[in-house]
Amino acid sequence: MTAGVEELFRPSELTRVMGVVNVTPDSFSDGGTFRDPLDAVRAGLRMVAEGADLVDVGGESTRPGASRVLASEEMRRVLPVVAELASAGVRVSVDTTRVSVAAAAVDAGAVLVNDVSGGQDPDLLDLVADRGVYYVLMHARGPSATMTERAVYGDVVTEVVAELDARLEAVIAAGIARERVILDPGIGFAKTSAHSWALLGRLDAFAAFGRPLLVGTSRKSFLGAVLADGEDGPRPSDARDDATQATTTLLAAAGVWGVRVHAVRPAADAVRVVRAWKRGAPHPARAEPAAFDTAASAAGAAADTAGSSTRAASGARAPNSSGSTAVPGTNGVAGTNGVAGSADSVAAPARPADAPTDPVRSRRRSLGGQKVRWSSR
Ligand code: PMM
Numbered sequence: 001m002t003a004g005v006e007e008l009f010r011p012s013e014l015t016r017v018m019g020v021v022n023v024t025p026d027s028f029s030d031g032g033t034f035r036d037p038l039d040a041v042r043a044g045l046r047m048v049a050e051g052a053d054l055v056d057v058g059g060e061s062t063r064p065g066a067s068r069v070l071a072s073e074e075m076r077r078v079l080p081v082v083a084e085l086a087s088a089g090v091r092v093s094v095d096t097t098r099v100s101v102a103a104a105a106v107d108a109g110a111v112l113v114n115d116v117s118g119g120q121d122p123d124l125l126d127l128v129a130d131r132g133v134y135y136v137l138m139h140a141r142g143p144s145a146t147m148t149e150r151a152v153y154g155d156v157v158t159e160v161v162a163e164l165d166a167r168l169e170a171v172i173a174a175g176i177a178r179e180r181v182i183l184d185p186g187i188g189f190a191k192t193s194a195h196s197w198a199l200l201g202r203l204d205a206f207a208a209f210g211r212p213l214l215v216g217t218s219r220k221s222f223l224g225a226v227l228a229d230g231e232d233g234p235r236p237s238d239a240r241d242d243a244t245q246a247t248t249t250l251l252a253a254a255g256v257w258g259v260r261v262h263a264v265r266p267a268a269d270a271v272r273v274v275r276a277w278k279r280g281a282p283h284p285a286r287a288e289p290a291a292f293d294t295a296a297s298a299a300g301a302a303a304d305t306a307g308s309s310t311r312a313a314s315g316a317r318a319p320n321s322s323g324s325t326a327v328p329g330t331n332g333v334a335g336t337n338g339v340a341g342s343a344d345s346v347a348a349p350a351r352p353a354d355a356p357t358d359p360v361r362s363r364r365r366s367l368g369g370q371k372v373r374w375s376s377r
Pocket of ligand 1 (some may be wrong): 062116215
C-alpha cells in the first residue's frame with residue numbers, strides 16, 4: 001500500500017478531502033467531463049495539487065435511475081486512471097460495487113474501496129478483507145434504478161443508523177478489520193432532500209460507531225432544491241459549488257473525518273479555516289499530531305455536532321498525551337475529528353509553543369515526471 005496510508009485514515013483534526021473523478025458519460029455532476037483517461041488523470045493530479053488527500057475514481061454513474069454498465073466497460077474506464085494516479089503516488093480510492101473492478105483497481109494501487117452498495121456483495125467483502133485495504137461502507141437501499149422508491153422512512157436518522165449498524169456487523173463478520181472501515185450516511189442515496197437534511201443535522205447519531213465518517217454532499221440535488229428559484233426550479237448541479245462550500249465548512253466544524261467533493265480547492269481551504277477556527281490559531285504546514293490520546297476524546301462530545309441542540313461539550317477542555325489541553329469548543333464547535341466522542345476519536349493537540357505560524361508553506365513533489373504542487377495542508 002502507498003506509504004503513509006495508515007496516517008491518512010487515522011483521526012485528524014483536519015478533515016480529509018476526497019476529490020471526485022467520475023470517468024463516466026452520465027454522472028449527474030461531472031458526467032462526460034473525463035471521458036479521456038488522460039484528462040481524468042490530469043484532473044486527479046490537479047486535485048492533489050489543490051489539496052486533495054485522496055482521489056476517488058468511479059466508472060459507473062450512481063445517479064438515481066441510472067442503469068448499470070458492464071463490468072468490462074467500468075473496468076476500461078477506471079483502471080488506466082487508477083493505475084496512473086497510483087503510480088504517481090496519489091492515494092486512490094475506487095468507487096465501485098463490483099468485486100472484479102475492485103480487485104483490478106487494488107492491483108493497480110487503489111488503497112480504498114468505496115462501496116456505495118452498503119456491502120451487498122459478499123465476494124467484494126472477501127476481497128477487501130483479503131487484501132487489507134480500507135473500505136467505505138455507505139448507507140444505501142439498493143441500486144440506483146430503484147433507490148428513489150425506497151426513500152421511505154419513519155425516522156430516517158434512527159433507521160439509517162440501524163441499517164448501517166447491521167451492515168457493519170456483516171462487514172466485520174466477513175473479515176474486514178473494523179479499523180479499516182469508514183462509514184458514510186449516503187446523502188441522496190434512497191433519501192429525499194428532507195431525509196438528507198435530517199441526517200446532516202444529526203451526525204452526532206453516528207458517533208457511537210466509533211468510526212470515521214465520510215460525507216458526500218457535493219453538488220447533490222438536495223442542495224439544488226434548497227436553492228430553487230421560483231421560476232427556474234432547482235439550481236442545476238453546475239451551480240451548486242458555493243452551497244457545497246457551505247456544507248463542507250459545516251461538516252468540518254462538526255468533526256467529520258472526510259468530505260467527498262468535486263471542487264477541491266474551496267473544500268481544502270474550508271477545512272483549514274475550520275481547523276484554525278477551532279484552535280483559535282493557525283497551524284504549521286502539514287503537521288499532524290505526534291501522538292494520540294483516546295482518553296481525551298470525551299472532550300469532543302457527539303452532542304456538539306451540527307444541528308444538535310446540546311452544546312454541552314462547548315468549552316470543555318481535556319488533557320492530551322503531552323499533558324497540554326485540547327481545544328474543543330472554543331468557537332462553538334467540537335474539537336475532535338473522526339467521529340466526535342468515539343473511542344477512536346482524538347482531541348486536537350494544542351499547538352506547540354514554538355510551532356511556526358506561517359500556514360501557507362508548500363512543497364513540490366515530483367509525481368510521475370509531472371511537477372505537482374502539494375498543498376501545505
Ligand atoms: N456519492 C456519489 C458517488 N459515490 N460515495 C460515497 N462514499 N459517498 C457519496 O455520497 C457518494 C459516493 C454520487 O455523486 P457523484 O455522482 O457526483 O460521484
